[in-house]
Amino acid sequence: MAISTEVPQTREWNGKKVPVYPMEVIDFSKLLSQEPVEIERLVRACQDAGYFYLDLRGIDGRRMLEDQQDTLKLMYRFFDAPLEAKNEFGLVAPHLGYEPIGSRTGVLENTKDGYEMVKVSRDEIQKDSPHLPAVLKTSPDMKVLEHAIAGANIATKTILAALSTGLGLAGAARFENSHRNDRPSTSTLAMMHYIPSEPTAKNIGHQKHTDISSLTFLFAEQWGLQVRPPGSKEFGFVEPRDGMAVINVGDSLRFASGHTMQSCIHRVVPLDPTEHRYSIAYFLRAENETMFTDSEGRYITAGQWHDEKFFAFTSPPELQALAPSSMILGGMTEEDAEAEEIGTKDAPSPIVGATNLKETVQVY
Known part of the structure; x- marks a missing residue:
């Protein structure tokens, strides 16, 4: 292989x-056509x-x-509304x-955290x-x-189908057959508004995590998203690109693939501390009753994993430490450099036996 210059x-x-x-970069049109070379590239990327x-x-x-663009216009109006109307x-x-600013741990x-969010489920x-604010x-x-x-549902289902084909799955084993449209799931559209903040602020960004989803379909026109590739010792930015969405694998698809796919570790930071940042994410999730084996070896439903991880997200750090060690990062591993970077190397050790955070944490 030639050395890159x-x-x-x-x-x-x-x-x-x-x-x-x-x-x-994966071409959506080629996935629709089930082009073998593009499907192979997709599987390799995941x-x-x-x-x-x-x-x-x-x-x-x-x-x-x-x-x-239509959703962004809606978001500008919604997030400018009084808190009482949004909430x-x-x-x-x-x-x-609706989740107000400061509902979760910061970066x-x-x-x-330094964002407010409204979620609309599929x-x-x-x-x-539908149960939505009047605004x-x-x-x-x-x-x-x-x-x-x-x-977003069509796009993510297209990706699931292409992955199933690329991995040679057939019949009920195909990924899309655990994501049927007529079965209850927690698939949702999340619209997020990040407030201007300096790195020294008390409300800042979105903590490092993997997503509860099977696939996340993200639009973000502004800088701020950072990923940590497998084997890397530091977070790096994702460049926003016109005409493209960012797709990442979530926990459920990692589990369903037998842990052969990577669940992307990512976070959000304020690159420009003076700007309001907006992002739109669709979380495609498996049917609530779908069974898989998580990173602790538990055979659980997608619905249970969603609820446990959500409560971990909304808990203070000392209670997050009571969750299984794989909860926030979906079983993905990190190098020590990251712990040193953000000052968490001396955080309390997780209690692996605490398998149901709902027993410990109050519902928010």
Whole structure:
């Protein structure tokens, strides 16, 4: 193999140069056509890194890009509304409702998160009268949400089908057969608003984690997302690219693949401390009753994994330490360099026997 002469790209953050990691680009139109070479590249990206760009600039993906812009306009209006209006119902369920700033742990030690979020589940949006704040319940806004969820669902199901084909799966063993549209799941559209913050702020970013999803379909036009590739000792930025979504493998697909796929470790930091940052994520999740073996060797349902990990997310660090050691990072391993970087090397050791965080943590 020839030695690369390309100079690695970096961005300045928190007083040091941080790498910008390269990512594979997968063409959505070629996946729709089930082109063997593209499917092979997709499987390799999910097994080696756990994330990639999905190129939507062809005619088959342009509608999703339009839906993204319509959703952003809706988000600007929603997040500018008074807190009482946004939080009309609060968090109805872990995958439905509003979470104010500071509901979770922040990206650096002794901080809380720096974003607010509203979640609309796929199951809920199909009801005659979905449980949503009044400021989102206008007919035009409902249509925007329906389109965004439907498009993301189609894209992620296309990826699942291509992965099944690439791995030679057939019949009930195919991944998409545990993600049927008519079965209850916690699949949801999450719209996030990150407030301006310096690295020294008390509310900053989104803590390192892997996603509860099978696949995450993300639009983010602004810098801030960082990933930590398998085997890497540091986080690096993901470059926002026009016409592309960022896709990452989540815990459920990692488990369903027999732990052969990588669940992407990532976080969000404020690259520009003066800007408001917005991102749109669709979390495709397996049917609630789907069974898999997690990283602790437990044979559990997708619904149980979702609930336990959600409560870990919303718990303070001392209670997160009571969860299984694999909970926040989905069983993915890290090098010590990261613990030293954010000052968590001396955090309390997890209690591996605490397998159900819901028994320990109050419901938020």
